[in-house]
Amino acid sequence: MQEDILKIGPKSFHSRFILGSGKYSMKLIEAAVRDGGAELITVAVRRANTKEKESILDYIPEGVTLLPNTSGARDAKEAVRIARLGRELGCGDFVKIEIMRDSKYLLPDNEETVKATKILADEGFVVMPYMYPDLNAARDLVGAGAAAVMPLASPIGSNKGLATKDFIQILVDEIDLPIIVDAGIGRPSQACEAMEMGVDAIMANTALATSGNVALMASAFKDGINAGRKAYLAGLGRVLNRGGDASDPLTGFLRD
């Protein structure tokens, strides 16, 4: 098979698994990166306090690209502010825009996300917006200069899987940027299914953090994502609406 590269902005990745680093021990990050084969890892920006001396950066292996998010932002203005602070922390120009007005369902505000994408793309950021899978909003994100589009599968942290499957398929078919399913993927089989649809990459965090073994689950996700990618590249076999179709030759045995 030809080398299969995922290009996001100026960078090329071999891995199609984007790892979240929230809700589990920093000490497990290195094993999760290793066993999951992740090359892109998300982090959040928060107020520094005096108690915690160690930095998450000490636990992230070299060569991994950092993807700071704008979690906590309620509108475009706050997202831009958090993104600039994230860039000032000195780990590159990537940013995952996350803007939420509601704390119950944590659904992204597409309109504010488009605004923030435009501002940050104009400032040279590699913008990866988290969004509700809506074709019109996705087209606006393309126009605003996004480097990828990150539709949700189901609410953040829910592990409920591909609730928005048909709408993500529309984005895969119509949007000429990497489509990365972010939020809600709970199992490797769901990651595999999304990849079979032609999604370019999967982002997962809670599925690992709430599993019994973060590193082993990272490895399972890697396998699921790779299986789905290969199936997509191979082209899935067709589905019969009715009846069967023998896999074995029907002639030349016992009868004429």
Add this chain to the structure above:
Amino acid sequence: MVKINGKEEDAAGISVAQYLENLGCDAGRVAVEINEEILPKKEYAATILKENDSVEIVRFVGGG
């Protein structure tokens, strides 16, 4: 008083670099914003906190 990460502190008159040092904070691992403007790292030593400044000091933590 200076508002630092949401708390009023008696920090007027000292430099940002000194404040971070007192905090035991590695200046290389934080970003600083004063009155919603990012303060470039090379200006930490020369920037003196003033009365009524509003300061944010942030770092990376685990997140999705």
